Amino acid sequence: MNTKKTSLYKLHQDCNAKFVEFAGYHMPIQYSEGIVEEHKFTRNHSGIFDVSHMGQLFIYGGDELIKDLEKIFPLDLKNLKLNHSKYSFLMDKDAGIQDDLIITKISGGFLIILNAACKNDDFKILKDLLNEKYKMDLDENRSLIAIQGPKSSQILNEVINKVKDLNFMSGNWFLFDNQKVYITRSGYTGEDGFEISIPNNFADKLTRELIDKGSKLVGLGARDTLRLEAGLCLYGHDLDKDKTPVEANLKWAISKERISKGDFIGSDIIIKQLNNGVTKIRVGIKPEGRIIAREKTKIFNQSDVHIGEITSGTFGPSVNGPVAMGYVENEFSKKNTKVFLEVRGKKYPASICGLPFYKKSYVKGAN
Amino acid sequence: MSEVKYSKEHEWIKLEGDVATIGITKHATEMLGDIVFAELPEKGSSVEKDGTAGVVESTKAASDVYTPVSGEVVDTNQAIVDDPSKINQDPENSAWFFKLKIKDVSEMESLMNKEDYDKFAKENAQ
Numbered sequence: 001m002n003t004k005k006t007s008l009y010k011l012h013q014d015c016n017a018k019f020v021e022f023a024g025y026h027m028p029i030q031y032s033e034g035i036v037e038e039h040k041f042t043r044n045h046s047g048i049f050d051v052s053h054m055g056q057l058f059i060y061g062g063d064e065l066i067k068d069l070e071k072i073f074p075l076d077l078k079n080l081k082l083n084h085s086k087y088s089f090l091m092d093k094d095a096g097i098q099d100d101l102i103i104t105k106i107s108g109g110f111l112i113i114l115n116a117a118c119k120n121d122d123f124k125i126l127k128d129l130l131n132e133k134y135k136m137d138l139d140e141n142r143s144l145i146a147i148q149g150p151k152s153s154q155i156l157n158e159v160i161n162k163v164k165d166l167n168f169m170s171g172n173w174f175l176f177d178n179q180k181v182y183i184t185r186s187g188y189t190g191e192d193g194f195e196i197s198i199p200n201n202f203a204d205k206l207t208r209e210l211i212d213k214g215s216k217l218v219g220l221g222a223r224d225t226l227r228l229e230a231g232l233c234l235y236g237h238d239l240d241k242d243k244t245p246v247e248a249n250l251k252w253a254i255s256k257e258r259i260s261k262g263d264f265i266g267s268d269i270i271i272k273q274l275n276n277g278v279t280k281i282r283v284g285i286k287p288e289g290r291i292i293a294r295e296k297t298k299i300f301n302q303s304d305v306h307i308g309e310i311t312s313g314t315f316g317p318s319v320n321g322p323v324a325m326g327y328v329e330n331e332f333s334k335k336n337t338k339v340f341l342e343v344r345g346k347k348y349p350a351s352i353c354g355l356p357f358y359k360k361s362y363v364k365g366a367n
Numbered sequence: 368m369s370e371v372k373y374s375k376e377h378e379w380i381k382l383e384g385d386v387a388t389i390g391i392t393k394h395a396t397e398m399l400g401d402i403v404f405a406e407l408p409e410k411g412s413s414v415e416k417d418g419t420a421g422v423v424e425s426t427k428a429a430s431d432v433y434t435p436v437s438g439e440v441v442d443t444n445q446a447i448v449d450d451p452s453k454i455n456q457d458p459e460n461s462a463w464f465f466k467l468k469i470k471d472v473s474e475m476e477s478l479m480n481k482e483d484y485d486k487f488a489k490e491n492a493q
Binding site for chain 1: 400401403404422424425426427428429448451452
């Protein structure tokens, strides 16, 4: 299969990107300044991320679609206001997570942002579950550009007027160069920011204008360190089909109203786990000192019993130390529990901690 | 002046008397990206030519550091453990890794000079 290029490929090259193949796309892992600088620039100023590899699924329909989607997602969709977004998951019948996603109510239907590696499977699954009743478009003609960090609101507003009036986790249609762009105030870095769905032919122009206003391109490397510091999960690592939303400590994203009805795919297992507890659960893990515990690192308790595994771990540039998350047996999941991490054959002390590692408040109201 | 030699694993080595100073090359740091962790061999331990003698980690991955010659570790550079970003800043000078009392000077013979190493590094760059 041919590796695909996004509409920003040329711009990435112009900015000296180092490319990696990711989910079938040539994606920039970093630019000339490197992951640490790109990470810090996003936290302190504004970073632009090409996330065009992610799926943009438009599903069109009315009240019947809402009812049908409520059988799939554990969300109170009938009370989701126009242009508001929710974080959710596509689960199998055992409540295993097939993908995590953001769903936004748009005029005439929904826009669902899917992970790149899952999007084609998700499309098939959803099409089957919805019995091909609705028009569905996994739109390859639109790019997705995220701009994240404290200066992003001001910078984007200079290019697209009034965008700074958006509230967190809400969106709207705007015009850029007479093109309809859909912008949500959201992101995956722990910073205030926006995601812009824009026709492919205009993505390069928009991004260059944002760079002119002082933002900088940031690669997937820093996207990973930013999201991990923010305690956010990466599908295929922290989430997969062998983990449920309750085990992933994401029960906040499941609607209580929908649990009381218990009529969505996977609800049996979810309700059982909410009532009876789980055997393993996702936690934050802070290694002592500078040792970095990466994915698949084994976790031991103080009696040297294997109690879990790291699912993501790196060095957090803003925390200025190692950060990790993983799954441990429930009885060892309390904050400040001492554990040991086996790195290169030696065991290093660490402790269970709360998430996120790096806290900054999202903008709730308009500013 | 002693000549600096280079290994295929991207270490540099500078011999003064029977003590060799070893570090990783600028080319290696460019391939690794931002270095955020360094682990060095213990003082007093013995290391064997081409064996592992430390670890460096970038935000992305961990890589072993090898020793291009055998010997006893007589000194290590704690400054790069405390602040690994020094390795990116000055890899072939102040950010040396460890010093060895070398066992067999003839092990130096198989290593590359600067010109050969630069050519080797260029050919091996992605």
